[in-house]
Amino acid sequence: MKVGIVGSGLVGATAAYSLVLRGIGREIVLVDQDTPRAEAVAADISHAVPFSHPLEVRAGGYADLCDSRVVLLCAGVGTKIGESRLQLLSRNAAVFAEIVPRVLAEAPDAVVVVATNPVDVLTHLTASMARAAGWEPGQVLGSGTTLDTARFRSVLGQRCGIDPHHVHGDVIGEHGDSDVFAWSLVTVAGMPLARFARLRRVVMSLEARQDVESEVRRAALAIKTGKDSTYYGIGCVLAHITGVILQDQRALMTVCAPIDKLLEVPDVTLSLPRLVGGSGVIETFRPSLTGNETALLRHSAKVLRRAIAELEKNR
Ligand code: NAD
Numbered sequence: 344m345k346v347g348i349v350g351s352g353l354v355g356a357t358a359a360y361s362l363v364l365r366g367i368g369r370e371i372v373l374v375d376q377d378t379p380r381a382e383a384v385a386a387d388i389s390h391a392v393p394f395s396h397p398l399e400v401r402a403g404g405y406a407d408l409c410d411s412r413v414v415l416l417c418a419g420v421g422t423k424i425g426e427s428r429l430q431l432l433s434r435n436a437a438v439f440a441e442i443v444p445r446v447l448a449e450a451p452d453a454v455v456v457v458a459t460n461p462v463d464v465l466t467h468l469t470a471s472m473a474r475a476a477g478w479e480p481g482q483v484l485g486s487g488t489t490l491d492t493a494r495f496r497s498v499l500g501q502r503c504g505i506d507p508h509h510v511h512g513d514v515i516g517e518h519g520d521s522d523v524f525a526w527s528l529v530t531v532a533g534m535p536l537a538r539f540a541r542l543r544r545v546v547m548s549l550e551a552r553q554d555v556e557s558e559v560r561r562a563a564l565a566i567k568t569g570k571d572s573t574y575y576g577i578g579c580v581l582a583h584i585t586g587v588i589l590q591d592q593r594a595l596m597t598v599c600a601p602i603d604k605l606l607e608v609p610d611v612t613l614s615l616p617r618l619v620g621g622s623g624v625i626e627t628f629r630p631s632l633t634g635n636e637t638a639l640l641r642h643s644a645k646v647l648r649r650a651i652a653e654l655e656k657n658r
Pocket of ligand 1: 349350351352353354355374375376377380417418419420421422435438441442457458459460461462486487490518572573574577
């Protein structure tokens, strides 16, 4: 089972390393405009193979993506401190205008997973190019708020003193400033978070919840302040999504994908709970939110619609 990765910078390389450590796939092909970098990353990661799982890791060109089951798009630039993900748009849209047609032509049976920011808008762009090339609607998705959801569960798990695997709660909407914490739907041990927190004598007041939100929102900035970029978390997210697709796991994840209309906002791409399997996105679920959460999600959809419209105007 071949996995292609376009962009072998920090995110693409860490995704490849996570795949090897977890034994996901059989062959990884790294493509980058900087060929010596792709070759160096492939060689370095292949030296971890004797200590992990039998995957073949190599650098290649677009033609080497043929027969890939999954292609991860990690090429482009990242945000600098103080810059929003949406400000990256025009630079990374130009990169995608170059790479996406080549991926679509070489790997028509793959599921394409976008990681490059702004991930929602670039997933929208990739999906519309894929649709025009005759691809199935579910075949393109983005990592979306999967990482934000993981951070949310992890902070809640720490506060409640439990393993985050047992926290069920999602961040939806934009992977960015307008993301929405679906507090009303968080459950632990089959009970609403408020009840579980009371039993554990953990304060979950409005103030405590705002504190959790800002800890999750500040996570990327805090990491970048210490070491310039984030890649371990997203590398693991991408390996996980790849495993879900390769093994047709039918997992529920907050990936982003296009939706015809959400809360009166037409033709937008954002994260919602989605069923993901071997063919990509199988089904999208519209959660039952409170009035306030619904208003926040509508706002997030409008922010993204405006960014998509801006991109479409300049294409
Ligand atoms: P990086 O600069 O380390 O790597 C980017 C790579 O893309 C480089 O190797 C570069 O040569 C390659 N590239 C650029 N243009 C190309 C082209 N036209 N064709 C082929 N290759 C090309 O950056 P990074 O830290 O790996 O981040 C990559 C992207 O991932 C950024 O947009 C960043 O914001 C995003 N990211 C997303 C998430 C998420 O949750 N979705 C998290 C972290 C980073």
